[in-house]
Amino acid sequence: MLKLDGVEVVYNRVALVLKGVSLTVPAGQIVALLGNNGAGKTTTLRAISGLLAHERGEVVRGRITWGDNSLRERSPDYIVRQGVVQVLEGRRVFEHLSVEANLLAGGYTAGSMRSSRSELKMIYSYFPRLADRRNQRAGFLSGGEQQMLAIGRALMAHPRVMLLDEPSLGLAPVLVSEIFEIVERLNREEGVTVVLVEQNAEAALQIAHHGYVLEDGRIVLEGPADKLRQNQDVAEFYLGLSGVGERKSYRDVKTYRRRKRWLG
């Protein structure tokens, strides 16, 4: 069981972004984490996976545990070795490496190159499209293929919990359902526990067992997935209004920030 208890996160030592988030992810389940732009979904995942530091973020309060292990103040590589692996928002494949090299890099913590190689077949059985493109540069894959590669690459690390950050981002509806089906299969067949961050609440709640709604750094609603789907507020705020225009402008802000970091 993955458990967050009153977790608070601060960026740049000033901006309090998570204001006491508590949630429970039972082993073997898919739990959806929904919410608008800037609600703190990605921050929650980073807090779990230890990837806050390079963003100048910090967990200042609360507990994060996986089974009996505390994940708070642990390095990302320790957390991956505990079986908790984040699939980053925006796919982030290694663009200049081949599909196969991406997958092998994913197996870095899991064992030798040889043992990683022997597992490629399993990944390709889940993602046959990747098998056809194994020697292609990942940067030239389509968005959907890159998302598959990002998930496949994380699978190579032998995750017991997979933290998926908006896998549906920018994908056509057919692809979204294809990828969500695979996620569901991974959960069912491999027993991978999934935390599924989504803005596409409709799709997420179809495969999730349980859901949480995050708003401005707080959990404002939670419940079994089918209950949430019937909930009036959720329907109005998260299923109906996807806020496409708003989202675009927020993305622009994010890109700007990334460039700015590069320049100092």
Place this chain on the structure above:
Amino acid sequence: MSEFTQLMVSGVFTGMLYALLALGFVVVVKGSGVINFSQGEVVVLGAFVVSWLLTDVGVPFWLGVPATVVVMMVVGAGIERFALRPLQNESMLALVMATIALGSIIRGLVPMIWGDGLRSIPSLIDQRRYEWFGISIPTITFWSAVMVLILLVAFGFFFSRSRLGLAMQAVSDDRVAAQSLGINIRLVNAVSWAMAGGIAALAGYVWGSLLGVDSRLVVLGALIFPVVILGGLESILGAVIGGIVVGLVESFSAGYLNDDLGAGFSTVAPLIMLLLVLFVRPYGLFGRPEIERV
């Protein structure tokens, strides 16, 4: 044999030695993404250490050169640990400035330790030249080029076949994504700087043997840039190709243009070429255009 052939062969062999200079730079970009402006100075440091060990301390060649490699690997790892790791979450500009500062520090430190005089490196190989089919190559250049080739093949295998090499490539491509897979970027950064230090030791030995060891060797640092801009900042094969092109440009301009344009022209020719290349292809001839991630 014609002058042309002689110039070409000299250019190719010297080019391999430029590739050796650039290799240390490339390894750091590959493993940590940092554009390292101090590699030239690190090479100079390597040259002083090896000349000090071989002449002042008097250790034999077979011990002195490997010992220098080890010392310089420690220096490289130390640079990473104490100068760059504290800045690891800062902008790239901060890191680049740190390497520039480091270069200046080394430049100031070296004459403080070893003085200003020209030193030499006793050569294992005699100072004659090979004469083959009318082409003449200094023995030291020839054997250095052979060593560089072996080294390049070894590094090529390391990066494409080993787990750590692959992890290093992953870090240079996207360090956050690499971290998300449990790749220890501190380890990877330290290893790449240690490698760059070891390579600098070899480059210092080779170039110090050719030119003599004094602080003027730092001009070599400037020649790293035409090589890597041509070859791509993080391509090992690119470093070889870039090195050879720079070697050829220098050799031919020394042979054909220096008489008309002055003796120094061959030294600046590679840098002029660098500018021209940047005008046409801002990311280098073989470099990769950055794919903007959003």
